[in-house]
Amino acid sequence: MKFLKYLIILIVISCGKDSSENIDSKLLEIDSPQLNISDTENSNVELSPFDLAKSKGYSVFVCNTPSYPVKPEPNSVSNGYQYHIFGWQLDEGYKSKCVNIYEGVSGADKQLIEEVIYEATDRLGQIIPINITAVFGGVSDLNDVCKKWDALKLTNGGCFELGPPESNYFLAAAGVDAENIHNGGQGEISQAVFRDLERGKKIIYHEIFHIHQNSHKYYFEESQSFGWNEEQINSLRDSETAVPMLGPIWIEEGGAEFAAIYLSDEKGWIDYKKSMIEYLDEARSVIADAASRSDIVSLKDYEIGKVISKLESSSNPSGAAREKAYQYSAGSIAHIFAIEGKYTSLDAILIDYYKDLAENERDYVGEGYKYSFTKNWGISLENFYKEFDEFMLKSRAEQISFLNLN
Secondary structure: OHHHHHHHHHHHHOOOOOOOOOHHHHHHOOOOOOEEEEOOOOOEEEEOHHHHHHHOOOOOOOOOOOOOOOOOOOOEEEOOEEEEOOHHHHOOHHHOEEEEEOOOOOHHHHHHHHHHHHHHHHHHOOOOOEEEEEEOOOOOOHHHHHHHHHHHHOOOOOOOOOOOHHHOOOOEEEEOOOOOHHHOEEEEEEHHHHOOOOOHHHHHHHHHHHHHHHHHOOEEOOOOEEEEEHHHHHHHHHOOOOOOOOOOHHHHHHHHHHHHHHHHHHOOOOOHHHHHHHHHHHHHHHHHHHHOOOOOOOHHHHOOHHHHHHHOOOOOOOOOOOOOOHHHHHHHHHHHHHHHOOOOOHHHHHHHHHHOHHHHHHHOOOOHHHHHHHHHHOOOHHHHHHHHHHHOOOOHHHHHHHOOOO
8 A cells, every 4th residue: 555655645745749839939929909098198118028028027937926916917818718928938937937936845855856847848749837846854944944945836925835854844836826826836845755766756747747637728729829717717716515626536536647657658757557556456445445335436526625625534425535636646547447448539639628627617617627538538438437446346357457457
């Protein structure tokens, strides 16, 4: 159950083609009207997208530094959506990969983190600049760290939390938020990750994949602009019953874990088959333990964070908590099941599913992920649940053979 130990720590404490190809030149060619801004003399001045970005305070992208002095106003607003073209989209700042290190973090540590980031963005594409904060718990000056981190994240004086000393100050988290997307994507890791010679690179890959996933849910491919509906975001944040905009939690976490293991294996950083068999065994254990109390496990149970928390607590209707991390273990196995079952392809579920989210969510509010799933996974979500749940009740030998893990 070694994998499960790492997953529980991760849950408690944190959390194709290159899609960035020629993005800067394409943006300059966007067939959209010039934006008129009236000055104090009431004369209209036509501004290009880049001049407009500069008028909002953007100059050039700099690592570990806010891109704008304040959160910029949108370029346009339509049907509740606000749309932005950020300065770093136009001057290649979106290609930036920043590893911001503090006391205790060595040059070799930084190189290891950069190696993973460059490999991940080369494989998945990059549409947003990345700032990774690398700290050494017990050594780094957290006052300095948090001041700079907060300037990027706009948390009004907040900061991330390191794990306890007995976890070696474990920290691994990353993502993209509408509130601070103008500063790019951010992540935080500690020495428990980048000094872990066995799993460190895989964990970093997992976090970079979260930036990949969450940047695309705001990115409209046709207009190459970022956009969102503020009211909808607030509604999802407060809801206990709504599936996140990105899709079910098992896709977000299982997808990040599958991608990290599969693509890390390509680089020789981790053993894909060994890792996935461990995950299969852990998922089977969740099902068997729950079944002993007549608690029937379905992948559908792992769509919403608050529902998962209830199932993994004494509030579970069965009267006992389920074993943890099915969204990670079964979520990653579900990705293999879809590929080996010939429903879909690797790039379709790791890249295209996310690229289609923004448009689908705008067209089908609250259900955009379902349309993106059907298109890119090659089966409806409800039918996938039925087939996958049935598969998870087969014998271990049958499962390993089907998943091509033998």
